Amino acid sequence: MTDKPKVGVYVCHCGINISATVDVETVADYALKLPNVEVARTYSYMCSDPGQVLIKNDIKEHGLNRIIVASCSPRMHEPTFRKAIQEAGLNPYYLEMANIREQCSWVHEDMEEATAKSKKLVASAVAKVRLLEALESKEVDAEPAALIIGAGIAGIQAALDIADAGFKVFLVEKTPSVGGRMAQLDKTFPTLDCSACILTPKMVDCASHPNIELLSYSEVEEIGGYIGNFDVKVRKKARYVDFDKCTGCGDCAAECRVKDRFPSEFDQGMGKRSAIYLPFPQAVPAKYTIDPESCLYLTRGKCGKGPKCQEVCKAEAINFEQEDEIVEFKVGAVIVATGFDPFDASRKPEYGYNDYPNVITGMEMERLVSASGPTGGKVKVFNGEEEIEPKEVAFIKCVGSRDASVGNEYCSRVCCMYVAKQAHLIRDKIPDANIRVYYIDVRAFGKGFEEFYDRVRRENVRYIRGNPSEIFKRGNKLVVKVEDTLTATPLEDEVDLVVLGVGLEPRADMREIMDLLRLSQSPDRFFLEAHPKLRPVDTATEGVFLAGCCQGPKDIPDTVAQAKGAASSAMIPLARGKVMISAQVAEVDEATCRGCGFCVNICPYTAIELVKINRFGHEVEVARVNEALCKGCGSCSAGCLSDSIQPKSFRDRQILPQIAALGVLK
Amino acid sequence: MSENYEPNIVAFLCNWCSYAGADLAGTSRVHYPANIQVIRVMCSGRVNPLYVMNALQQGADGVLISGCHPGDCHYMEGNFYARRRMGMLKDLMEFVGVDPKRFHMSWVSASEGHKWKEVVEKTVEEAREAGPFEGFRRRQIDW
Structure with missing residues (x-):
């Protein structure tokens, strides 16, 4: 670093998000007294266009070469400000952010304390920014192909979109067939479209599309690499049936x-x-x-x-010698569309799901009313003695949703409407049935939902506000014990069939995918998106996207919309053909490295290898980092005996001054 | 120890889990003591045990290291290294006479804003019990 650091500090009010708790002017005045600080300003919204212009102009007028923005979390706006200073001709890595919103103004109440803490955070940022180095991002080629895990409606839609755009898609499905949960449904709310009729053409399309390689009855075993260059290993499980010979005759x-x-x-x-x-x-x-x-x-x-x-088998397709097959390929992006599990109703023992055959779940009801279902669409239930057509039908909503006792505080979003739809279907098939729905709230929020709910109520379906406490048997009837909370009347309703409106849960096997792709969970245990509002299909792992219910409960239109979103995001690196790889990777000082190889063993990405170099006429071994493989975690550095390997932007000599700065104001 | 003694805590948080969890605490507006100052690192495995000693030398009364839950590390195994290193460091600190209440390690995921608050409260409380630390103070280094 030849040029003397000239630091500009920009303290954001964030409307009143910061300035209500932090005295921003005092922080700026304080910053101006710190070493190398030339300019310190405050502004209402630094991230806005005029805010960015303010920084850019100062860079030009005052010749600033290091910038600090004291505002929100760097996880929020670091890319914004990096881009801004780059546009003003500065290296984007000459930026440091002081997080005085998420980790200060929003979590502390006392203005004096919050201001003092902000000062320290700014001092710490100044200490670091002076010692940052210019880094150049590198571009590498991206493989023009995508991997999609899960072939329900989300995976199918994403696969079709990407394949139609001309890219290769590998669609991996765990079960023998694509279709997922949607294939199991009878009708869809609120339009009463036949689920199979709208889904099966898409299923056929994705099997016959020239750009889609469908890997059914297969599981992803390993995913290595990084955005643009993921190495995927898939296990095709043995079907014991020759795929090419089987004619499907049955x-x-x-x-x-x-x-x-x-x-x-x-x-x-x-x-x-x-x-x-x-x-x-x-x-x-x-x-x-x-x-x-x-x-x-x-x-x-x-x-x-x-x-x-x-x-x-006339086609001689049966082969008991068949073994699992491993397929390996490369993709540029990954979409996770693994879906959900219906809530296991036996976890609510008071509803007797395990005890009574005529207590069934909503998913079972779908099969019962489906013309292709086990009863051919006739609603028949076994009440413990005989098979009957139920005349008294009860639906219970929010089973396993909005229920802290089973650990699911969220609303599953689909149960209100599928219960209304199933009530309508029962009314259709058994016109004289007496149908009741026990509910806590009715959430008919989507397009056409409220109208549909109204229609179902007009079809003489009684909505009773109350959460049943127990179901037990009396004679050959089931008794639903509940309080009608609108009239404060305790009821004991005798019914023939109880349908539990079970909610949606994260899949029991989601751990496998989390481990493969390093994904996180949100508090509801579904996969965590990169930002709840602005990056709903992205994940913290670059090049990995989410679609459908694996990210949270959704109905079919929302799932399709998100799948299309994920597909278009995944296509960005594929269409560009290039991806930027992080410049914040580790670097070895070959003059001091002693070639012990500790870092080689530590690195989880095998990004470090020992190479022979000539040092002052002697051949010695030193570590060398493969920048394409290094992710910049820095584990190697903390294990290095001579501090020779250092992650850029997080070097010892950049972090230690930060620590020192936090100690000064005591 | 004076009545209104407030400990000074330096925390090292990994970018992917704990720093995001601390951000979530902010977004959820949960309140916690202002004694804690965070230094962001990409992975808890980046934290050199010497940073902890350095922080104690440079004016901290307590140090917290927080990463992803074991098995959930964004970099696959960085937090295992952190756990092993800091376990050793803790033994060493006890051996040289530093109150172990000054040193904390926790696992806070990106969804655990409330857990972050609990971790901070516990860290601050225990550092307060341990009192001001003068053990290894040395002159501030001008980097």
């Missing part, structure tokens, strides 16, 4: 020795399937799969005189 399932013995996942366990199965008639790809956990031959090594499926 002879095998019909002849299976354990035919229709296992609960069908697709029918929520209400229907049965064979050990060799197609999850549902419209499944895509229409290829059969042998479930290794239920197949006689695979579990016991013996199936009669020989596996029946193998005997009847």
